[in-house]
Amino acid sequence: MASDGSIRETHEAGTGRAELPYRLRQQALMGAFARMALQTRDLDALLQRASELCAEGLGASCCQVLEYRARDHAFVIRACTGLAPGLVGTDVTAGDEATPASYAFRTGAGVLANGIHGGAGAPQDGARFHLPDILASADLCHAVNVPIALGDVSRRAYGVLEAWGREGHGFDRADQEFLAGFAGLIGIAVERHQGDARLRDALDHQVQLTREMSHRVKNSLGVVAGLLRLQARDAHSDEVRHALEDAGARIATVAEVHDHLWRGIHQLGMVELADFLRELVAKLQEEAPGHALACEADPKVISADQAIPIGLVVNELVTNAVKHAYPQGTGPVRVSLAVRADGLRLAVRDEGVGLPPGFEVSMRQRSLGLKIIGSLIRQLDGRLTTAADGPGAHFVLDIPLA
Known part of the structure; x- marks a missing residue:
């Protein structure tokens, strides 16, 4: 039986790379991305950086982040590296399960698909895949895909993180684990972004309710002030008339504050x-x-x-x-x-x-x-x-x- 050392030497000879520096570089890139994920709230920039670092860490020709859109059963390219920049925002069908991305999303498992040629290949996991149409002219033949899972109760997937390579740059299980680590960090960032959006919506709703309440209080106080002024006109003594007018003016002052509260653009x-x-x-x-x-x-x-x-x-x-x-x-x-x-x-x-x-x-x-x-x-x-x-x-x- 071949030793681990001889297996590693054979692998390094086949890929033309030194295994230890290659894996250490992947760890460093993942650490850099984790720090960025903690520091930024810009999801688009984070996804783009993820695609760049994954491509760098895998030596991949291209890498992309695909977000699943349920209403039309399609992926949307949210970020990509090694492809035309204009592809960001493009729709890709999620119904063709002969593509690695669709298969990974449906099964919730990572996919290795090395040796895709002429529209079909025999990947390590036994399934058969072909290049998606959007990559058909890119001379690609190796793929690694992992789902981007969210940590909520439903355990739903946000989408897929995938990398593609050309001849001589096949991927292995350790590469798949590297990509899965990035997908986990992306899932956390997406959850935070979605949570922030829900909080903003809730706050906006609360602001609208508070402004509406202030508007109604202002109108109600205005009615009370008007009634006091009307009563003052029918008063039979100057003392009572002045007292009612003063009370109306005080209430009108409070109403003025509530008028500013509902019309204001401040905190x-x-x-x-x-x-x-x-x-x-x-x-x-x-x-x-x-x-x-x-x-x-x-x-x-x-x-x-x-x-x-x-x-x-x-x-x-x-x-x-x-x-x-x-x-x-x-x-x-x-x-x-x-x-x-x-x-x-x-x-x-x-x-x-x-x-x-x-x-x-x-x-x-x-x-x-x-x-x-x-x-x-x-x-x-x-x-x-x-x-x-x-x-x-x-x-x-x-x-x-x-």
């Missing part, structure tokens, strides 16, 4: 604060004809949980200025937002009669508006101060950001 639950404040001040301008309301704001995306209390503070301060700053007429009210290293600085100022003597924002306030402001500032973990830097009242709110 789920986030609001562009500058756009929100400008639109809020524009809405308040409609309720304060004759006053010149203006807003200057640095761009900043924040969560809706922060945007709502900030908007309510602006609503209270601007509404208070409109009501009390100009008892004999109208005048300007300016809102500004600056993004600082330590957070946000929001300022609301007017040029009216100013704050009453002895006013301190830290003191316990009797008016509902100032009580609301105090509660909102605690919610924001902010600090409200007044600045005596000119005519009128000047409120400054500093808000830390995580």
Whole structure:
């Protein structure tokens, strides 16, 4: 009986290659591909690199990754090396089981088919195969094919990884195992890609549901605000009318945030604060004809949980200025937002009669508006101060950001 050493020597003489360096090179190529598979999410690039490395590791004339498409029982060439680049995306029938790829996919087993000539041959596994039409003119006569299996419960196959060689470059079982190792790594990458796609679809669906919910909340709040304004018109006292109008304005401010949430293109639950404040001040301008309301704001995306209390503070301060700053007429009210290293600085100022003597924002306030402001500032973990830097009242709110 021939020894393993003599068998190896005979094999090396027949193939013209040194067996040990050849196998070590295959291991190195598989390791390089495994690292790439962990680092990239680009499936097309990964499949193309797999075909290149498999062809290199086997000394094959060509190698291709075939994805099975069930709806028309066909393979799609997803990547190829050694063939015309334009073949990527081409359909190949999967119904002809006399081709190695179709046989490997149906049986779920690797196929060695050395010595295919003239449309037929006698491969090592006993089956008889022929060249597929797409390779018929490529002077190929050796093939090795392995299915690309997925690890889900169904154990379905993604497709086939196959390599073809010309005369004098037959493949052996170790080559088949090398190709099977690559197919396993490809299967893992495909599963990850499909899982990512499912997660993206689920996230997109969740985003759509959340935006739809925000849109409906905004519409519902708008109806409530409208009803309060309508009720205010029929109020029998100024006190009740003002209370209803103020309540409607507060609800409209919250509705404005939800309007930004469903229309926004930002991360789920986030609001562009500058756009929100400008639109809020524009809405308040409609309720304060004759006053010149203006807003200057640095761009900043924040969560809706922060945007709502900030908007309510602006609503209270601007509404208070409109009501009390100009008892004999109208005048300007300016809102500004600056993004600082330590957070946000929001300022609301007017040029009216100013704050009453002895006013301190830290003191316990009797008016509902100032009580609301105090509660909102605690919610924001902010600090409200007044600045005596000119005519009128000047409120400054500093808000830390995580």
